[in-house]
Ligand SMILES: Nc1ncnc2c1ncn2[C@@H]1O[C@H](COP(=O)(O)OP(=O)(O)OP(=O)(O)O)[C@@H](O)[C@H]1O
């Protein structure tokens with residue numbers, strides 16, 4: 079059975095919409111129709127214009143040309159509030175929360191339940207937030223301030239926010255990028271219910287299998303232009319990739335076989351009180367070690383402690399034989415360690431600096447002579463890496479904040495790879511990166527390993543872990559619960575360890 | 588593939604409420620700390636100088652602080668939205684003169700007060716418009732209006748002066764009398780403080796102020812009417828500065844072109860000492876009021892202890908630095924507690 083375009087009027091639609099930012103034509107005459115009860119996927123490479131399209135639907139951007147139609151009638155949204163009042167709920171690609179306010183207030187800002195005299199009913203706000211979290215199966219305290227939440231938890235708050243009102247249209251820009259299987263399954267369950275109740279859904283993800291699992295129709299963009307809009311039934315992942323990229327894709331996990339060499343990173347009984355306990359492992363030269371686990375298992379926290387962003391309370395970290403002081407990233411960098419952090423906005427990039435300067439930040443030692451910076455050296459170093467990672471930009475002097483999400487991620491990678499590390503820790507290296515570039519990043523990691531770099535890769539994308547890692551370490555609730563060699567690593571073994579279904583003690587250091 | 592895993596997060600892990608409450612306390616402790624310092628300081632002074640907390644002493648203390656508390660309340664609202672209003676001293680001065688000038692020509696007391704409030708609100712609206720429309724930092728904009736308003740004031744007032752004998756006696760009495768030790772001015776200020784505090788806590792538009800200060804970008808996406816709220820904050824701040832001008836006139840009866848000069852720095856210090864984050868989004872007007880009370884008290888405590896008043900400025904500065912240090916330490920403590928709490932939650936789920 080195929081899905082022809084329904085005869086009914088779309089709930090929300092774009093007709094021939096164009097939008098430019100200076101010389102960048104982010105959207106060129108794109109049309110899109112969202113129908114009640116249908117989940118619609120939006121596919122395209124990094125910088126194809128997906129987020130821009132969403133912002134045009136949500137009233138954040140005013141289109142330069144073309145119209146937005148609500149129930150078939152042209153509307154003009156003057157701001158996000160207008161779109162919201164029309165029943166459009168949006169989860170933006172980058173979580174935007176109020177760090178000082180409680181999670182509950184974050185969800186209901188501007189729409190708080192009220193009691194007599196129009197006063198905000200703080201108790202009802204809290205209760206409603208707790209209900210939402212229960213529905214999503216999430217352990218978050220509604221009273222907790224949003225400051226310090228992990229990216230995944232921030233994304234969950236954003237999801238709760240979007241689900242908190244009876245939306246007629248639910249728009250989600252890569253809501254799953256930092257989530258693991260179980261949270262994704264929950265989210266999809268909730269979305270499916272909403273869809274069956276008649277909501278229209280627009281969904282963006284670079285994980286193609288998610289698109290197939292959730293959606294009925296897909297619209298593909300390339301360089302801001304519409305490639306096509308068609309039912310998903312009958313399409314394969316390869317078809318979708320071909321539409322997005324315009325060519326067939328090589329292998330997604332180009333893993334080179336390497337010989338493991340001497341131990342490069344040795345972690346012994348590392349403990350940070352209340353975060354993780356007694357974590358021991360080693361990474362050898364030439365190895366890619368995957369670190370898997372559910373959101374909140376403490377993976378990023380271990381990485382941060384190893385690199386010295388956070389202090390640790392007990393244990394030892396050794397890089398190539400030198401033992402590291404707790405809480406001293408500059409010492410770690412000097413020892414040859416690099417960390418590509420999880421949160422690109424807060425930890426990875428200086429958002430209002432140029433691409434060039436951002437990549438240059440880690441290279442002062444190379445590009446500085448007698449205390450003076452050599453801007454030319456910085457520029458050529460930046461160009462090299464930006465090109466290697468296929469960052470899509472107009473000029474190197476462009477502010478990083480205006481890049482698309484995936485391209486920002488590439489800049490973070492470039493920034494750290496440019497330091498020529500001996501031990502590389504990457505935290506969600508391909509979060510928000512399109513399939514084409516994902517393969518490129520994998521190839522890069524693999525060739526680094528082949529050159530003798532020790533790589534520790536944290537990822538919530540299980541196929542990525544299985545495809546790339548020589549060994550898989552699994553964390554569960556702050557402890558290392560398993561170490562699985564490549565040959566035995568399957569979805570089942572890793573998930574069993576990640577959810578604590580294996581006996582403890584199977585971990586070997 | 589990624590979504591075949593079973594949902595595993597338990598739905599109702601027990602929540603460690605004890606540490607939650609501790610965090611609440613720590614946040615409130617910021618205001619509590621100021622209150623404790625204030626009380627200890629007053630008691631210590633009283634012990635070494637029995638005259639200090641006499642009926643007149645208390646009355647003076649309250650009278651002296653009311654005006655600062657009032658202006659600090661308005662300023663706190665602006666600072667919570669991640670802005671600042673440096674023109675409050677000038678606005679206070681010009682409103683006080685306007686009210687006095689009107690009263691001297693035989694005007695009605697109530698109308699004089701309303702006139703001062705309205706004038707303040709107009710200048711507040713001007714600030715608000717400049718800050719929210721032009722994309723110029725509030726610090727720069729209000730530094731500009733500080734000088735502009737002061738300049739207008741100087742031209743208008745010249746070498747004239749308002750003195751108490753030109754004012755209606757009822758008005759002057761209102762400025763000095765009260766119910767037993769509590770002056771009318773203090774009661775009025777308290778009423779304003781409670782209203783503004785309640786508004787910020789319990790109304791959507793009040794919560795918007797915090798949202799705006801915490802993350803302007805997120806506020807915009809959440810549909811907060813950013814310009815309108817900034818406007819409201821500045822109008823409120825200006826109106827309260829105007830009201831403070833009228834109270835100043837009632838209290839001192841003496842206004843010239845230099846009235847309120849340099850006041851803005853004291854006000855901003857009071858707000859920061861009281862725990863309102865200069866980066867916006869956090870703090871309460873009650874904290875700001877306590878900060879104002881603390882700064883004013885030091886002015887009276889030092890003379891009572893026989894310390895030369897030249898020390899006052901230095902000590903105010905020291906308090907400011909201390910307040911910022913305390914904030915930082917508290918932030919670290921809170922982070923540690925949150926971590927422990929997460930751990931407890933995890934082990935609770937584990938069992
Ligand atoms: N505010 C802005 N100013 C300037 N250029 C912008 C702005 N927002 C987006 N762009 C540009 O528009 C193009 C499309 O960006 P968009 O964010 O829509 O991509 P995307 O499809 O969402 O990519 P990704 O998968 O990486 O999130 C990019 O080239 C980007 O640099």
Ligand SMILES: [Mg+2]
Pocket residue numbers: 128129130171251482483484
């Ligand atoms: Mg995007």
